[in-house]
Amino acid sequence: MTATLTPVKKRSALTKGQLPKWAPYLVLGIALILGAAVLALIGFNALGWGIVSAVFFAVGLVGWSAAVEGSRRAKDKLATCLVVGAFLIALLPLFSVIWTVLVNGLPGLTDPGFLSTSMNGVTGAYDNKSVEQGAPVVGGIFHALIGTLLITVLATVISVPVGLLTAVYLVEYGNDRPLARAITFFVDVMTGIPSIVAGLFAAAFFFAIVGPGTKTGAVAAVALSVLMIPVVVRSSEEMLKIVPNELREAAYALGVRKWRTILKVVIPTAISGIASGITLAIARVIGETAPILVTAGFATSINYNVFSGWMASLPTFIYTQILNPTSPSNPDPSSQRAWGAALVLIILVMLLNLGARLIARMFAPKAGR
Amino acid sequence: MTTTSLTTSRGAGRAGDKVFSAATLAAGCLILAVLFGVALFLVIQALPALVASPDKIQGGEGFFAYIWPIVIGTLIAAAIALVIATPVAIGVALFISHFAPRKLASGLGYVIDLLAAIPSVVYGAWGAAFLAKEISPAYNWLASNLGWLPIFQGPASATGKTILTAGIVLSVMILPIITSLTREIFLQTPKLHEEAALALGATRWEMIKMAVLPFGRPGIVSAVMLGLGRALGETMAVALVLSSGALTASLIQSGNQTIAAEIALNFPEAGGLKVNTLIAAGLVLFVITLGVNMIARWVITRHKEFSGAN
Numbered sequence: 179m180t181a182t183l184t185p186v187k188k189r190s191a192l193t194k195g196q197l198p199k200w201a202p203y204l205v206l207g208i209a210l211i212l213g214a215a216v217l218a219l220i221g222f223n224a225l226g227w228g229i230v231s232a233v234f235f236a237v238g239l240v241g242w243s244a245a246v247e248g249s250r251r252a253k254d255k256l257a258t259c260l261v262v263g264a265f266l267i268a269l270l271p272l273f274s275v276i277w278t279v280l281v282n283g284l285p286g287l288t289d290p291g292f293l294s295t296s297m298n299g300v301t302g303a304y305d306n307k308s309v310e311q312g313a314p315v316v317g318g319i320f321h322a323l324i325g326t327l328l329i330t331v332l333a334t335v336i337s338v339p340v341g342l343l344t345a346v347y348l349v350e351y352g353n354d355r356p357l358a359r360a361i362t363f364f365v366d367v368m369t370g371i372p373s374i375v376a377g378l379f380a381a382a383f384f385f386a387i388v389g390p391g392t393k394t395g396a397v398a399a400v401a402l403s404v405l406m407i408p409v410v411v412r413s414s415e416e417m418l419k420i421v422p423n424e425l426r427e428a429a430y431a432l433g434v435r436k437w438r439t440i441l442k443v444v445i446p447t448a449i450s451g452i453a454s455g456i457t458l459a460i461a462r463v464i465g466e467t468a469p470i471l472v473t474a475g476f477a478t479s480i481n482y483n484v485f486s487g488w489m490a491s492l493p494t495f496i497y498t499q500i501l502n503p504t505s506p507s508n509p510d511p512s513s514q515r516a517w518g519a520a521l522v523l524i525i526l527v528m529l530l531n532l533g534a535r536l537i538a539r540m541f542a543p544k545a546g547r
Numbered sequence: 548m549t550t551t552s553l554t555t556s557r558g559a560g561r562a563g564d565k566v567f568s569a570a571t572l573a574a575g576c577l578i579l580a581v582l583f584g585v586a587l588f589l590v591i592q593a594l595p596a597l598v599a600s601p602d603k604i605q606g607g608e609g610f611f612a613y614i615w616p617i618v619i620g621t622l623i624a625a626a627i628a629l630v631i632a633t634p635v636a637i638g639v640a641l642f643i644s645h646f647a648p649r650k651l652a653s654g655l656g657y658v659i660d661l662l663a664a665i666p667s668v669v670y671g672a673w674g675a676a677f678l679a680k681e682i683s684p685a686y687n688w689l690a691s692n693l694g695w696l697p698i699f700q701g702p703a704s705a706t707g708k709t710i711l712t713a714g715i716v717l718s719v720m721i722l723p724i725i726t727s728l729t730r731e732i733f734l735q736t737p738k739l740h741e742e743a744a745l746a747l748g749a750t751r752w753e754m755i756k757m758a759v760l761p762f763g764r765p766g767i768v769s770a771v772m773l774g775l776g777r778a779l780g781e782t783m784a785v786a787l788v789l790s791s792g793a794l795t796a797s798l799i800q801s802g803n804q805t806i807a808a809e810i811a812l813n814f815p816e817a818g819g820l821k822v823n824t825l826i827a828a829g830l831v832l833f834v835i836t837l838g839v840n841m842i843a844r845w846v847i848t849r850h851k852e853f854s855g856a857n
Contacts, residue, residue: 254750264638271719347571361575372780375829379585437567465666527664
């Protein structure tokens with residue numbers, strides 16, 4: 179019996195015809211060296227080195243794999259390279275934008291009083307003085323911060339219930355009725371409404387009801403809601419649709435009412451997706467500039483009341499500081515304030531994102547993945 | 548438990564059902580009313596420009612001579628954005644859902660979501676201050692090497708503030724929208740389909756081709772259409788990045804204009820018939836997105852049997 183056993187010196191049949199585990203590292207090392215050599219010929223820069231090396235890596239690994247493992251595995255390697263490449267490409271603009279905003283925004287943000295003062299009384303004379311005599315840049319974004327927070331919160335308070343209830347209607351009660359089909363269709367249409375047209379609608383609506391020239395934070399919130407509701411409906415609808423019917427049927431079989439099934443089973447199952455959709459909706463509207471310019475005007479002083487008076491917001495603050503600097507002859511202090519405000523806006527939205535993710539994770543059902 | 552308490556609870560439940568379904572219905576109808584209001588306002592305000600004599604419209608040749616170049620410009624910008632963003636977004640979504648190590652995946656998803664968090668006005672400032680400057684050497688190269696193609700005809704813009712730059716900025720802006728929706732859809736692919744494909748000896752890519760992509764196709768289409776809607780209607784980024792002008796075939800010269808940017812740049816100073824002209828331009832944009840969405844709905848309904856919990 180022992181004589182017929184095959185000796186175990188050879189590589190296992192399971193790993194035969196496969197690249198060794200260290201293959202990617204070897205190819206990566208060679209690709210980096212080759213990339214550096216090529217770049218040395220045409221002038222070195224880090225981005226070019228990365229791109230050339232990545233191409234060499236993909237070609238080398240896929241070629242080797244095709245020679246050793248056959249075309250199917252080579253295709254798999256190629257797909258892996260392309261997918262990872264797509265992810266790395268997507269990271270480039272992200273880091274570029276964040277780096278640009280950080281470098282340009284930190285001087286503004288670290289300016290004393292930047293977060294706690296408004297632009298009330300800040301004129302071009304101060305900016306000229308700070309450029310010519312090195313005086314600190316005065317003026318801040320407190321008014322814009324308050325405006326953005328109040329307008330966005332009001333818009334969210336309007337949009338989330340309407341959007342979520344509509345999504346529930348479409349998925350649970352609609353049954354493909356003509357009304358449900360019409361709502362789905364028109365929600366799709368609403369996603370395409372340009373932000374500036376939504377702003378014009380809200381302005382005209384309040385001009386007609388309250389009186390001409392009504393420009394308040396509430397009008398801006400209505401304009402933002404027009405933009406936000408369809409996003410909330412579409413994302414919530416997709417998430418509710420994905421909840422397996424077995425869960426609903428199990429609840430019905432236990433005699434649970436439909437509304438309690440929806441509130442206790444369907445929505446909790448989909449809550450992580452819904453929260454991520456709402457976060458994206460907030461991220462979309464919090465940076466909208468055009469509708470706020472049309473509906474809330476542009477204020478330089480602090481206003482806590484969304485129902486009366488013009489209101490500033492961070493995006494319109496950035497836009498006007500870039501386009502119409504406080505001192506046209508010395509735009510640098512204005513651009514410093516604009517980038518500082520941009521940094522604050524980005525931090526604000528990042529915190530919102532993080533919060534939504536934590537909530538989603540807290541409420542997510544225990545699932546396989 | 549007594550009989551009375553049973554009937555009471557049953558009665559309360561029935562009322563809850565009625566109230567809840569009525570609330571959902573009311574929310575749906577409110578959306579229809581809002582959209583009707585928007586459309587009504589647009590049509591009423593646009594009518595004067597549509598019926599005015601041609602010489603009173605900007606350019607002096609009537610509304611359609613005014614609108615068609617910026618319609619083409621809008622479509623060009625959105626097309627550039629989609630061509631760049633769609634493959635990258637699907638790749639990123641696949642990477643996060645099926646390629647990245649499980650522990651890293653949600654963190655990487657959050658990183659891509661950060662792209663969506665960056666406001667359009669910041670993208671506009673970035674595109675105008677950074678990207679346009681960095682990319683203009685590439686435009687010079689394109690003009691001298693591929694200049695025989697009409698779309699790369701030189702001389703390239705010295706500032707880099709072209710429709711191609713605007714399209715690239717737009718593609719960055721719509722990338723996270725497409726990614727986040729397709730990613731959620733890919734994650735919902737039935738585990739059994741994936742495991743069945745792998746058990747039959749499929750490689751990871753073959754499994755994705757056979758199980759994940761067919762399941763996700765309607766989701767991908769709807770995500771791309773959402774991205775297109777944003778690209779068509781995006782105002783601030785184009786307004787800040789693009790150095791606008793007459794319609795040109797070349798993507799690397801300054802020129803072209805989009806409807807949304809045209810409205811944003813001109814509306815604050817506009818008066819009289821110009822306001823109506825711009826609102827009519829908004830109406831045209833509205834009609835374009837309507838057409839886009841109708842095609843999208845048609846595609847999605849054709850593949851309805853794959854989508855989720857039916």
